[in-house]
Amino acid sequence: MTAWPSAFLAALASVAPVVVAGQAQVEPGFEKGRFQELAGPIGRLLKLTWEGKALRLDRGHWEQAFKGKTGQQALTALERELTEHDGLDRDRAARLAQRLLSLPPAEMAFERLKAIVGYGSSSSSTGSSGRKQEFSGRGLAARMQLSGESFRVLLEEEEAPGRTLILRDDGLGDVQIVLADAKGRLLLAVNQSSEGQFRVAHIAGGEVFAEGAASFEDFHARHRRYVEKRLFPLLKHVGVVLPWTRYAPQVRRAVLDKIRRPLTPGQIELARKLIRQLNDDSFKKREEATKALSANFGRYRDLIEQAAKEPTLSPEAASRLGKIVAENSDRDQVDQFIAARKLTEDVGYLVYLMQEVEEGERAEVARALKDLTGQRLGPDPAAWRKWWSANRSADQASDKRK
Structure with a gap:
């Protein structure tokens, strides 16, 4: 059911590449x-x-x-x-x-x-x-x-x-x-x-x-x-x-957000400080706060959306919060994508994620992997790759084919 007709493939294969002398080749x-x-x-x-x-x-x-x-x-x-x-x-x-x-x-x-x-x-x-x-x-x-x-x-x-x-x-x-x-x-x-x-x-x-x-x-x-x-x-x-695919940056970030521990009181206060900073007299500080809130939208989402509804917001802060929410408007669909594929429970995916995140974020991935596998390999991507290579099933290996 998935094979292309042989005549069609033969016709395709008969087409010769075009080479223009002296020109850089673009696919x-x-x-x-x-x-x-x-x-x-x-x-x-x-x-x-x-x-x-x-x-x-x-x-x-x-x-x-x-x-x-x-x-x-x-x-x-x-x-x-x-x-x-x-x-x-x-x-x-x-x-x-x-x-x-x-x-x-x-x-x-x-x-x-x-x-x-x-x-x-x-x-x-x-x-x-x-x-x-x-x-x-x-x-x-x-x-x-x-x-x-x-x-x-x-x-x-x-x-x-x-x-x-x-x-x-x-x-x-x-x-x-x-x-x-x-x-x-x-x-x-x-x-x-x-x-x-x-x-x-x-x-x-x-x-x-x-x-x-x-x-x-x-x-x-x-x-x-x-x-x-x-x-x-x-x-x-x-x-x-x-x-998105499971390897898209926004999917990787959303999975990392989901496997992290809940926000601490200190992290909540940091998010609120960034929201207040959207109305700072310094343009540089307003820009820094906007970028930080957008980059951590998954972690701060509830606080951001709550702040965006405040009737006392200044026009500047309201505009910036609206921009942050708009830039992350597909987050619900990303979350549904992750849930449908159970990526937060996919050991192979988390081993891959360990290699992609910042060094300071690897401990969160290692903790999630320990909870799933019982292995205590710490935030060491090479150790997890070696373990996964030796332990993944034949079915999981086939899913990795490229």
Whole structure:
């Protein structure tokens, strides 16, 4: 069920790499072009997330930027975004922002992209098969089709490197992603069935990768190096916002927060001091406090969210706390991701985490490992790696395959 047709693979393998004399070689797909210039607005339209062990389009992401904001705050934020781009003066941005906020979420995200691009022509239509919107100009052509829960977007660079990106999610589990360039040097085809089976075929300059697995999570476990070194960097390069993996920095930080002991009275007082410092006369101290609170959001979350609701907050402190909360708006989803995979109880993962955290944080990981295994190896990554190599089961070893 996970094998690619042999004829398809043979066709892929027959494509020879393109070599240009005297030019530094860039892996196909990683060239700079219109996709990179528009990565922000493309990412607001196209974000992938987890659903169990599968990938799906994150439809909630379309409204994420306005979560927790009043209508006026959302309007102001959108006006500010629009005025930062050429061709949109303040009055026009204000009118456009009001119109965008009245649209359904997917259409709002698409129209934000269109407004920022500064299109030459556009059209929209509604029929029995759903709604279609498209525009072109200033180096980008785009089309979005909506039908029930089905979502499909096509983006095409009108100038070099001339890449085309297609993303489709039928709302029932079927997800397809296709990325190709105009010269035939790149073809990426990602397919996930409604049953969760996940397959990738990727040709880049003559090199072929074609593999599949029972789910995306299984695919990632088997081909971690490919996912993290090639697939995800390529999709990110063309603007797609990607889901976390167990090795993502925010996941590592959240796991560390969870295995730590509860805050001591001294740590609680430190957090409150940092919150008070958000209103300090010194800009440097306000910045330092903001960074410290954001970096330790998982530890200080309750205190931060409680402070953000205080009616006596100064505008400066309220703005900074709002920014901290917004920067960590996906924390609930990260926590759900960790809980579903029981990462705080995964010995192999904690051994990996021991190598990644700061030296001063290793004692917390060592304590959690001692509680799980009974081993007293202390905050020594090498000792834990050696022990784990000798004791992990065959099943756990297979999960580490790359």
